[in-house]
Amino acid sequence: xxxxxxxxxxxxxxxxxxxxxxxxxxxxxxxxxxxxxxxxxxxxxxxxxxxxxxxxxxxxxxxxxxxxxxxxxxxxxxxxxxxxxxxxxxxxxxxxxxxxxxxxxxxxxxxxxxxxxxxxxxxxxxxxxxxxxxxx
Numbered sequence: 001x002x003x004x005x006x007x008x009x010x011x012x013x014x015x016x017x018x019x020x021x022x023x024x025x026x027x028x029x030x031x032x033x034x035x036x037x038x039x040x041x042x043x044x045x046x047x048x049x050x051x052x053x054x055x056x057x058x059x060x061x062x063x064x065x066x067x068x069x070x071x072x073x074x075x076x077x078x079x080x081x082x083x084x085x086x087x088x089x090x091x092x093x094x095x096x097x098x099x100x101x102x103x104x105x106x107x108x109x110x111x112x113x114x115x116x117x118x119x120x121x122x123x124x125x126x127x128x129x130x131x132x133x134x135x136x
Contacts, residue, residue, distance in 0.1 A: 004128070027075075030101060035096070035097050043119070048062065071083075091134050095129060104118075
C-alpha cells in the first residue's frame with residue numbers, strides 16, 4: 001500500500017503546477033484523499049480534500065487556496081490531482097497526499113456555514129512528499 005506524489009518543482013509567482021498522487025496496492029475509489037503542505041518552520045496545513053467516490057465525492061479547500069487550487073480524481077488511473085494556479089511565494093512547501101477510507105475529515109465553521117480540511121487528522125497512509133517552490 002503506497003502513495004506517490006509527483007509534479008512538484010520550481011515555478012514563478014503566478015504560474016501553475018499540477019501535483020499527482022498515485023496509489024498502488026489499493027483502489028482510490030473507496031478512499032478520501034487529502035493534500036497537506038508544510039513549509040519550513042510552520043505547522044502542517046490541510047490544503048484540500050476529496051471524499052471517496054463511494055461516499056459523496058465532495059471537495060474541500062483551505063481559505064488560503066480557495067479559488068486557485070482544484071482537486072480531482074481519475075479513478076481509472078487510480079490517481080488524484082491537485083491543480084495549482086496563480087501560485088504565490090507563500091505556497092512554497094513540501095506537499096503530501098494522504099488516504100483514509102470514506103469521507104474527508106473536515107471542520108465545520110458555523111460563522112461561514114462551510115467546511116474546511118482538518119489539519120490535525122492523521123490519515124492512514126501518507127506519501128513521501130513533493131517540493132513546491134514558488135520564486136522569481
